[in-house]
Amino acid sequence: MTMPLPPGSTIGILGGGQLGRMLALAAARLGLKSAIYSDVPGPAFDVVARSVTGAYEDTGAISAFARSVDVVTYEFENVPLAAAAAAENEAPVRPGAKALAVSQDRFDEKSFLRALSLPVAPFALVESEAHFAGAIAACGERAILKTRRLGYDGKGQARISKATELAGAFDAIKRAPSVLEGFINFEYEVSVLVVRGLNGEKRFYDCPLNTHKSGILDTSTVPSPLPPHHVARAREIGATIADALGYVGLLAVEMFYMGEGSTEPLVVNEMAPRVHNSGHWTMDACLCSQFENHVRAVAGWPLGPTERHSDVVMTNLIGDDVHAWRELSAEHGTALHLYGKAEARPGRKMGHVNRIRARG
């Protein structure tokens, strides 16, 4: 049994974006310090006393950073495995390298899920023209081609509706090693937000209903319409993944809900080994946010409560949306969160609002 890190300890966070920022703010509530390591200065740098700018490939710098903190965590799943390994020589890395390895590569992730007998859409590797026919046979003609690595928010994706479009789609994503995924005719998307402690205890937030705009999360609504027995199944899937990874921290699993009559009502879309945009509603509708619970887990602390005290709709502020900050800040029942990014580029996540109402 590992002892919890005492107050005053330092959490080392790889990544300087808004997720790292909100992790650091949550750590501060608990009397824990945070230090940030990032390849470029970012929003997290403003809320900590110590930030380091360095390449994620610079294992020497990563080692030195890890040596200067008490535990290492990360805000994004594309931390190079060599960096995670270098850090792990100096301090615990939580969640561990296995979660990173699996979630960095869509093909490995889907293979991992399938090996756990979890429901996934049909998928097939596409690394050259030689794979086209087999991939279409496995997935059907209505499908989405996605790069194996580094895609997010709809980037590195191309849809097809006929077998003959696959060649063009492959060109469109620059012939990067890819996965073809069969099109899923789902009713809606939900996500499971599970936090797993150092002792294996698991707690679940309510499953939000997620909607997207242009491939980017737009809203997360709690409660979702997901029927209770399917909520139980969704949590079971999340728990299976977290346990299989020996996971420590907050894990998000996006799932498609196929409808009441479906033989397989929930199909896993993808997982994120980190705090997740679809969990931002917890900041204002729960006593303990996903960020605080992630910090508690990686620090070896008891997990915090995951119940919601209010119903809530979280809406992302993307690009120019943020220019409405003044009106949004005057809205009743609305909590405004801004990430401190200077430039509102199109598609950039600038903040979010949580619109709260009493529990129904």
Add this chain to the structure above:
Amino acid sequence: MTMPLPPGSTIGILGGGQLGRMLALAAARLGLKSAIYSDVPGPAFDVVARSVTGAYEDTGAISAFARSVDVVTYEFENVPLAAAAAAENEAPVRPGAKALAVSQDRFDEKSFLRALSLPVAPFALVESEAHFAGAIAACGERAILKTRRLGYDGKGQARISKATELAGAFDAIKRAPSVLEGFINFEYEVSVLVVRGLNGEKRFYDCPLNTHKSGILDTSTVPSPLPPHHVARAREIGATIADALGYVGLLAVEMFYMGEGSTEPLVVNEMAPRVHNSGHWTMDACLCSQFENHVRAVAGWPLGPTERHSDVVMTNLIGDDVHAWRELSAEHGTALHLYGKAEARPGRKMGHVNRIRARG
């Protein structure tokens, strides 16, 4: 009409303690940066990218600090007036110097309240033996002698129950210029937490019931048993003070409740021109905390909602209390806040817990 400071602006905070820390954390939610100026490094230094250590008497350093930020605020009422004046030459100081001047001196504060026709306990100046007889005549024999300046948390105070004890009490507080206050036989203490915006709008949090241990705030409970018509009167008193000071920010006013049958049901004890310990419950029971509302006000933003979504008991963690952090962090329905102070000295405010339950 002054424009609100846009996101990305910097709030300069005088004072590096837990109040400054929680102000900086609240500012970060809104995409505002904070910079800290303090005579010694403190808990607030850990949550900002820029902190300055310097004497509050060093008006040159204060000027330079004020020049580097967009607005100046403070976490304690004993900011030297010369420092406030130096800062005001470079940036707006909110709340203004008048609030500081009045609240730094118990005699001036009580005189100010009396001039507003607000109810205060009988009081009299005690600066030498020559004042003893008149002070006893004004206040009675059961009274408390308090230093005019720099007392807090029960420090610089001595109780008497007979006229002959006044000389000893005056010696006990080192013959500092003092105020004798007549003993008040109150039922309980409440506080008014009012936030006043740059445009004069005022919003009120619920009045907490406050209890003390050894002169230090122990608990704040919301809702308090204060009857609704007395809540209205308490708010009226808070509003009168805030308006008279042209106040911008969160103002706390401690009041004694004298009981239903009393001709003067509420008597003002003291005011604090800053966020206040008896408002820490707002962090977990309201969508917008006292810290965020103070930041909104000083930044010229619209005020945030002050309604509570939950009932709550706030309990301070003083000195060794903090060593129970592990058990407290595992308590259901409890939010733990630690200030990141290294040493748990007796009487030192180390953190607090908010114990939440659904609104009754």
